[in-house]
Amino acid sequence: MSDAGTPVPTGSRPPDGFFFEDFAVGQRFGHATPRTITAGDCALYIGLTGARQPVHCAEPVARALGHPSCPVDDLLVFHLGFGKTVNDISYNAIANLGYAGLRFHEPVYVGDTLKSQTQVIGLKQNSNGKGGVVYVASRALNQHGRVVLDLARWVMVSKRNAAAPAPATVVPELPREVAVADLAVPKFLKPGALDLVATGGARLWDDYKAGETIDHPGGMTLEESDHMMATRLYQITSHIHFDAFRALSNQFGKRLIYGGHVISTGRALSHDGLENAFQIAAINGGTHANPTFAGDTLYCRHVVLDRMALPGRDDIGALRLRMLVAKNVTLAQLPAIAPGEKNGSVVLDLDYTVLIPRRQKP
Amino acid sequence: MSDAGTPVPTGSRPPDGFFFEDFAVGQRFGHATPRTITAGDCALYIGLTGARQPVHCAEPVARALGHPSCPVDDLLVFHLGFGKTVNDISYNAIANLGYAGLRFHEPVYVGDTLKSQTQVIGLKQNSNGKGGVVYVASRALNQHGRVVLDLARWVMVSKRNAAAPAPATVVPELPREVAVADLAVPKFLKPGALDLVATGGARLWDDYKAGETIDHPGGMTLEESDHMMATRLYQITSHIHFDAFRALSNQFGKRLIYGGHVISTGRALSHDGLENAFQIAAINGGTHANPTFAGDTLYCRHVVLDRMALPGRDDIGALRLRMLVAKNVTLAQLPAIAPGEKNGSVVLDLDYTVLIPRRQKP
Amino acid sequence: MSDAGTPVPTGSRPPDGFFFEDFAVGQRFGHATPRTITAGDCALYIGLTGARQPVHCAEPVARALGHPSCPVDDLLVFHLGFGKTVNDISYNAIANLGYAGLRFHEPVYVGDTLKSQTQVIGLKQNSNGKGGVVYVASRALNQHGRVVLDLARWVMVSKRNAAAPAPATVVPELPREVAVADLAVPKFLKPGALDLVATGGARLWDDYKAGETIDHPGGMTLEESDHMMATRLYQITSHIHFDAFRALSNQFGKRLIYGGHVISTGRALSHDGLENAFQIAAINGGTHANPTFAGDTLYCRHVVLDRMALPGRDDIGALRLRMLVAKNVTLAQLPAIAPGEKNGSVVLDLDYTVLIPRRQKP
Incomplete structure (x- = not known):
C-alpha cells in the first residue's frame, strides 16, 4: 500500500x-x-x-x-x-x-x-x-x-444516490497467488520440533500429493448466537449479520453469516487430515460461493493444489490448498468440483497456502 | 451507605x-x-x-x-x-x-x-x-x-406469606440526578490524548447540543444464548432469565432478558455517533419500560439532555444523555418520546452522564 | 495406569x-x-x-x-x-x-x-x-x-465391520468408590480461612446429615449454542454434539448434549445449598440416565450419601453426594429415586465426593 x-x-x-x-x-x-x-x-x-x-x-x-x-x-x-x-x-x-x-x-x-x-x-x-x-x-x-x-x-x-456520476474506471492488476518467495517463514522456527503426538497426525509435507482430495470427517451446525458472537468479538459492524428485523426485507429474509466464520469453521474441521499444517502463510484468493445461514451444517473438503519447497529451508515446506466448504450435504455424495465450477451446496471455495514440516533426513 | x-x-x-x-x-x-x-x-x-x-x-x-x-x-x-x-x-x-x-x-x-x-x-x-x-x-x-x-x-x-404484617412505610428521598460536582474524573486523565482515529469519530464535547437527537444506525437481534451467557458471566441468578420451563407459567410464557444486557446493547450500538464519550460517569435514573425477549431486535436513539462543564477542567466535559432503546421498529418511524411518555416499542429509557474530551484551544 | x-x-x-x-x-x-x-x-x-x-x-x-x-x-x-x-x-x-x-x-x-x-x-x-x-x-x-x-x-x-472377530473378553475390576484415604487434600490448604460471606452459605461439614435431600432452587434451560460452545472449548470432537444434519438420521433425530455439560450445570445450580463444598475430590461413579437436548430445562437435587472425616485433619471433611439432574419437571413433584432406579425425567445420577470445611472448635 x-x-x-x-x-x-x-x-x-x-x-x-x-x-x-x-x-x-x-x-x-x-x-x-x-x-x-x-x-x-x-x-x-x-x-x-x-x-x-x-x-x-x-x-x-x-x-x-x-x-x-x-x-x-x-x-x-x-x-x-x-x-x-x-x-x-x-x-x-x-x-x-x-x-x-x-x-x-x-x-x-x-x-x-x-x-x-x-x-x-x-x-x-x-x-x-x-x-x-x-x-x-x-x-x-x-x-x-x-x-x-x-x-x-x-x-x-x-x-x-443512483444519479451520482460514475468515477473513472480503474481495475487494478491483482496477483493470482502469493509467490513462494514471498511466503514469510520466521527465521527462528524449528519445524522439526513439532510434537506429532500433540497435533494428533503423522503426515508431513512429504506425504501429501498434488491432486489429492481429503474429505474431513466432522460437521458443524452453525447457530445465530455463534456467528453473531464471533462477529461481535471481531468488532465487525455489518448489519446483515446482526439485524433480523431489517433482514426481513432482504432477498433472503434473514441474517447472513459472516464469511470469515465459515473459513474458520472449515479450518477447524480440517484439523483431522491436516494436523501438522500449523500455519497459514497466505490466502491466494477465494469466493463465498453461496450464502450461509444459521441452521446450516458445514462440512469441509480439501484438494491439494501444489506442494512447494521453500527457498533455503529443508525443514519446512508449503502446501497450496483448495478448501471447499459445503453445507447440508454428505461429502461422499458431493462430486468433484472443477475450479470455478458452481455447486449449490458449496459456500466457500478458498485457495490458500499453509506451512508444514518436512520429514527430516536421518 | x-x-x-x-x-x-x-x-x-x-x-x-x-x-x-x-x-x-x-x-x-x-x-x-x-x-x-x-x-x-x-x-x-x-x-x-x-x-x-x-x-x-x-x-x-x-x-x-x-x-x-x-x-x-x-x-x-x-x-x-x-x-x-x-x-x-x-x-x-x-x-x-x-x-x-x-x-x-x-x-x-x-x-x-x-x-x-x-x-x-x-x-x-x-x-x-x-x-x-x-x-x-x-x-x-x-x-x-x-x-x-x-x-x-x-x-x-x-x-x-400475604398475611405477614406490613412494615412501617419508609420512602427515601433519592436524587433525581448526580450533580456535576459529584462526577469522578481521575486526576491523571489526559483527555486531549484520546486518539480520534482509534475511536472513529471527530465530534467532541463542543460539538453536541442540548436537545439534539441521534438515531444510531445499527441494530442487534438478541438470542437466548447471548443474554443467558451474559447474565451467567455476571453470576446473576434470577430464574426469570434462565428457566424456560418455569417461565411457561409466567405472564409472558417465556424468559425475560436481563435489563442490563439491554443497556449494554444500547451502549454498543451508540458507538457510531458517540465515539468519544469514552466513560460513563453516572446513571441518573432509568426505566425498563417494556420487557425484552429473545428474538427482539434492538435499536438505539440518544437525546442530549444537557452539556455541562466540569469544575477545574477545561479539557473534558460531561454530556447528560437520554438513551432510548426500542425494539422491532425502524427508528425513522419512531416518534419523539416525551420524558415519562410510554411507547410500546421502547424497552429502555435511561438518563445518564458521560465524559467526553473538549476541543483544545490552539 | x-x-x-x-x-x-x-x-x-x-x-x-x-x-x-x-x-x-x-x-x-x-x-x-x-x-x-x-x-x-x-x-x-x-x-x-x-x-x-x-x-x-x-x-x-x-x-x-x-x-x-x-x-x-x-x-x-x-x-x-x-x-x-x-x-x-x-x-x-x-x-x-x-x-x-x-x-x-x-x-x-x-x-x-x-x-x-x-x-x-x-x-x-x-x-x-x-x-x-x-x-x-x-x-x-x-x-x-x-x-x-x-x-x-x-x-x-x-x-x-461386524464380521471382525471378537477379542477375548476382559472385564476389569473397577472400584465402586474412591476410598477416603485416597482423597487428595493439599497440605497447604487452610479450610478455616474460607470466607463464608464470599461463598454465601454458613453450612459446614458438621451441618450436613447422611440421607439428607437438598432440592436446589434454580433451573437452567440449555441452548444449542451453549452446549456446543462448551464442548468446542474442551476440544471434544464427537459429531453427535455438533452435526444436526447427520443427527437427522440418529434415533433422536437431533443433536445430544455432552454429558459433561449436564454435570457442570448441576454443579452450578447446586451452589445454593452446597456453598462451602468448594472442591470436588473424586467422582465415584455415574450414569447419564437419559439424553439431554437443547431446549431442556435442568434442575438439580442432591442426596447426602455419607459424611466422612479425613485422616489427620480436623479442619476439613468430605461429603459423599449423589447428584440427580432432572429435566422439565418441578423438583417438588419428583419422587425420591432409589439407587439404581430409573426415572424418565432424570438425566444424570452422579456419585461423587466433595471437600468442605469443618466447624472449628473455639
Missing part, C-alpha cells in the same frame, strides 16, 4: 457509512478500534470454532517451535485485522467479491495491539448504475508499526 | 431467597461471590455486546489517556457489581422499578476484585398486600476497600 | 476414528491437543455454566486458603483432561456407560498445560456382534509430568 493519496479525515464517515460514490482511487483510511489481543480472545476463538491446532493453545508446543509463547491463530488475526476495515469499506456492501494476495508477515502474540489501514486501488461502477466495485489494499500493523497482514479485496457497494 | 444497622448473618438466606417480609430498614448485606476481573471477562463482554470503545480494548489508547492499562468497561463493572446484589435483594423481584444516583468512583482494571454490599433504605407494602417495594443503597468495592460504584435502586418484591 | 503395553503410533488414527475392533487390551494412547489453561477459559466456563464458587473466581478468597492464585474449576479440568481422550476412545461411541475411580490429585492453575493419556484395560463384545464395551484408564498430566486427574470409564463403541 502506497503512502500517497489524501488521508480521509477522521470523522468524515457518514452515520450510515460510505457508499460507492464516496470512494476515490488513492483515498486512504485509518480504521477505528485498534485491538489488544488477549488470552480471552483466544479462548473464545476456540469456543466458537473448535480449533485444535496445539501451536495456538499449548505453550510447550509453541515454545518447542521457537515461539516465545503461543502465536495467535492466523485466522483470528485475519478476522481482527480485516474486521476493522468493514465499518469504512464494506458497511454498505452488496457482496464481498473476492480476496487476493493475503500474506501473514509475522506472528502475533497475546498482548500485541493491531490496527488497520486501507487504500482504495480501484473503482468500477456497475452497468445498472446502482452501485459499483471498490478495490482496496488493506493491512494490519502491530504496536511496533510492523505489518502483520496485508491483502487486497474487492466488494460491491451500493450507491446512496 | 451508612455502616449502622444490623448485619444480616451469613447463611440466613432462605433457599428460595428473601421475600418482602424478610427485609427491614437498616438491614445490611455482604453479598456472595466476589469476583476478580480477568482478560477473559473483558473479551467475552465484547463478544456478547459488540462494544467498540478503544479505551477498553486497546492498551496504547488507554495508556495515552494516563491509565496503566485498559480500564474495564464501565458497564461490565456495573453488571458485576450490581449482579452480586441480585441473589439477596431481587431474587423474588416482580419488577425492577428504577435506579438513582449511580456513580462510578474510580477505574477498575484487569486483576481487580470486586465485592458488593447493600443496605435497605426504604420499604413500602403494595396496597394489594401481596408484595412491596424495597429501596436499597448498594456499592461495589475493590480489593483495596475503595468504592468503585454505588447506586440506589428500588424493586417490587413478592411476599412469601 | 501401567506403563507396559504397546504404544499406539502417532497418526495411526483412521480418519473416521477407532472402532471396537481397533482396540486391544494393554494398548496405550497419547492424546492430541495439549492445552494451556488461560483466564479466558475460566471466564468462558463461568459464562457457560453460571458457576459461582468464589475459590475459582476471586483471588483473595483463593489466597486465603493457601493457593497462589485461583485454582481452575475442577470440572473444567475434568472436561479438558477427559475431552482429549474422546477423539481416540469414544469418537464412535454408541453410549458412555460409566465412570469409576475419578480422582483430582492436585490443583491446576491458569498457565498450567494439560495433556492426556489412556490405556485400554478391558474389552467385551456385545452379544449382537455389532459393537462392544471398551474399558479404559485415562489420566491428565500437567507440564511437570504430574498426574492431576485420573479415572476409569467404559463406553460402548461400534464395530466398523
